[in-house]
Amino acid sequence: MSLSIIRYSLGEALRSLKRSGWGGFASIGAIAASFLIIGVFLLISSNLSLLVSRWKEEVQVTIFLRDGLSSAQLGSLKKSLSEEPGVRSLSFITKEQALSDFKKDLQGQEGLLEGLGYNPLPASFELQLKEPYQSPEMLQELVKRLKTWDGVEDVLYGQEWIEQLTLIIRLLKLAGMSLGGLLLLASILIVSNTIRLTIFSRAEEIDLMRLVGTSWAYIRTPFLLQGILQGLIGALLSLLILFLSFRLILWQVNLAPAASYGLIQFHFLRIPQQFFTVIAGALIGGGGGLLSIRRFLTA
Amino acid sequence: MIQLFHVSKTYDGDIPALIDINLHVRKGDLVFVTGPSGAGKTTLLRLLYGDAPPTGGQILVNGRNVAWSKENEISLLRRSMGIIFQDFRLLKDRSAYENLAFVCRILGCSKAEERRKVAQALALVNLTSKAHLTPFHLSGGEQQRVAVARALVHDPTILLADEPAGNLDPVQAQEVMALLREIHLRGTTVLIATHNPKMCQVGDRQIRLEKGRIVEESGVPLYH
Numbered sequence: 010m011s012l013s014i015i016r017y018s019l020g021e022a023l024r025s026l027k028r029s030g031w032g033g034f035a036s037i038g039a040i041a042a043s044f045l046i047i048g049v050f051l052l053i054s055s056n057l058s059l060l061v062s063r064w065k066e067e068v069q070v071t072i073f074l075r076d077g078l079s080s081a082q083l084g085s086l087k088k089s090l091s092e093e094p095g096v097r098s099l100s101f102i103t104k105e106q107a108l109s110d111f112k113k114d115l116q117g118q119e120g121l122l123e124g125l126g127y128n129p130l131p132a133s134f135e136l137q138l139k140e141p142y143q144s145p146e147m148l149q150e151l152v153k154r155l156k157t158w159d160g161v162e163d164v165l166y167g168q169e170w171i172e173q174l175t176l177i178i179r180l181l182k183l184a185g186m187s188l189g190g191l192l193l194l195a196s197i198l199i200v201s202n203t204i205r206l207t208i209f210s211r212a213e214e215i216d217l218m219r220l221v222g223t224s225w226a227y228i229r230t231p232f233l234l235q236g237i238l239q240g241l242i243g244a245l246l247s248l249l250i251l252f253l254s255f256r257l258i259l260w261q262v263n264l265a266p267a268a269s270y271g272l273i274q275f276h277f278l279r280i281p282q283q284f285f286t287v288i289a290g291a292l293i294g295g296g297g298g299l300l301s302i303r304r305f306l307t308a
Numbered sequence: 309m310i311q312l313f314h315v316s317k318t319y320d321g322d323i324p325a326l327i328d329i330n331l332h333v334r335k336g337d338l339v340f341v342t343g344p345s346g347a348g349k350t351t352l353l354r355l356l357y358g359d360a361p362p363t364g365g366q367i368l369v370n371g372r373n374v375a376w377s378k379e380n381e382i383s384l385l386r387r388s389m390g391i392i393f394q395d396f397r398l399l400k401d402r403s404a405y406e407n408l409a410f411v412c413r414i415l416g417c418s419k420a421e422e423r424r425k426v427a428q429a430l431a432l433v434n435l436t437s438k439a440h441l442t443p444f445h446l447s448g449g450e451q452q453r454v455a456v457a458r459a460l461v462h463d464p465t466i467l468l469a470d471e472p473a474g475n476l477d478p479v480q481a482q483e484v485m486a487l488l489r490e491i492h493l494r495g496t497t498v499l500i501a502t503h504n505p506k507m508c509q510v511g512d513r514q515i516r517l518e519k520g521r522i523v524e525e526s527g528v529p530l531y532h
Contacts (some may be wrong), residue, residue, distance in 0.1 A: 013416055017414075133325045213397065213399055213400070214410070216397065217397065217399065217410070217411070218414055219386075219392050220357070220386060220397075221387065221411050221414065221415060221462060222382075222384060222385070222386030222387035222388075222389075222415070223383065223384060223414050224379075224380055224383045224413070225379055225383070226381075227414065287462060
């Protein structure tokens with residue numbers, strides 16, 4: 010394709026875009042809305058994924074011990090636990106330390122424990138697990154085994170809700186992709202319709218171009234470019250809205266204590282994701298253009 | 309320049325528009341294709357500029373077989389032709405100048421070339437003073453003259469005119485026909501399809517079509 014075709018087509022595409030008025034606005038708006046929906050779901054799910062993966066790294070199994078174990082029994086338990094293949098590290102929490110931690114957690118309501126007269130909290134081992142042993146199946150198997158050990162009262166782990174959250178993330182992604190995908194399909198039709206109207210409004214010109222021997226590439230390219238431009242603008246617009254909304258929400262969230270301690274960190278869509286959005290926008294717009302061209306600009 | 313060998317054209321499978329047409333038009337000829345409405349005049353011209361493929365036979369234009377030509381070859385073929393229609397087919401929202409400049413532009417002329425060619429073509433049809441007017445402000449005859457200028461602006465070697473005076477009053481019709489004769493005298497091969505035999509003069513080459521067949525030819529013998 011020669012440079013003159015590209016230059017002419019780009020000029021014509023921009024002119025058509027300006028002239029398309031509400032139709033062009035609707036096309037760009039539809040693409041922007043579709044990508045915005047996909048972007049919102051993607052942003053939420055990827056941030057949740059990040060949180061979950063961080064929590065997974067910290068996955069902990071707490072082994073509560075029966076009261077009155079001898080130091081030999083404790084030593085033996087510690088040895089057995091450290092020999093377990095999935096254990097990355099372990100720490101021993103005495104009954105006293107558990108009570109002191111609990112008091113700290115109660116923050117100002119320590120008086121609740123005063124009437125108790127004894128320490129009800131058991132001593133425990135806290136285990137950090139290696140990555141391959143963090144799967145629900147491996148965890149369940151380990152917990153089941155640990156529960157049978159002598160001196161072990163109970164075993165707790167916080168994996169279940171992480172798994173549930175992972176499922177929710179998957180559902181969020183699926184919902185976003187399905188909803189956004191459907192809207193993108195509709196966008197293709199809207200772009201196609203806008204370009205169809207442009208083709209009809211320029212029917213005389215196109216007819217004349219054909220009669221004087223203009224090549225089909227020369228006639229069709231501006232309409233294809235018009236679609237691509239609509240798609241590009243729509244996708245960029247969606248990224249801009251998403252980014253501004255993200256910054257606004259982040260500003261609000263950063264006021265929360267968890268964020269100020271660095272416990273929660275959010276991130277915007279990664280550069281490849283943004284790049285993919287823009288390319289997908291161009292493809293969607295181009296697809297709409299192509300649909301009209303194939304239907305209305307054939308020999 | 310233009311040769312047709314046993315050309316036939318059928319629409320919708322069984323409606324014959326042209327039957328066994330043999331024709332030879334030499335470079336610089338002026339040929340009138342006459343006949344009543346529905347005789348096949350427009351179809352004949354459409355076949356020549358590749359707007360419809362023939363059902364049978366071969367068509368050679370400038371040595372190129374139109375029947376076998378691909379899209380891009382048809383485009384190239386049309387660049388050597390100027391086409392005029394009964395309904396002018398001007399861009400209504402653009403001035404006479406812009407109508408001509410549009411053709412120059414899409415055919416890749418430079419700005420300077422565009423200005424020169426448009427000015428020449430408008431001068432030829434004597435419409436320089438009305439170059440800035442849109443078709444709405446021009447009479448039928450003037451509009452057809454703009455259409456003639458547009459057909460000539462890219463210097464075609466063949467001019468095809470389909471009922472060029474069909475929408476004009478007798479005076480305007482004579483003016484347009486005189487213009488086409490002048491263009492022929494400048495060396496362009498001209499084919500004019502008309503239902504009105506009065507447009508022809510004694511000595512003109514005339515091919516009369518009836519029900520898709522050539523029934524009479526005067527001026528030059530039938531090509532076999």
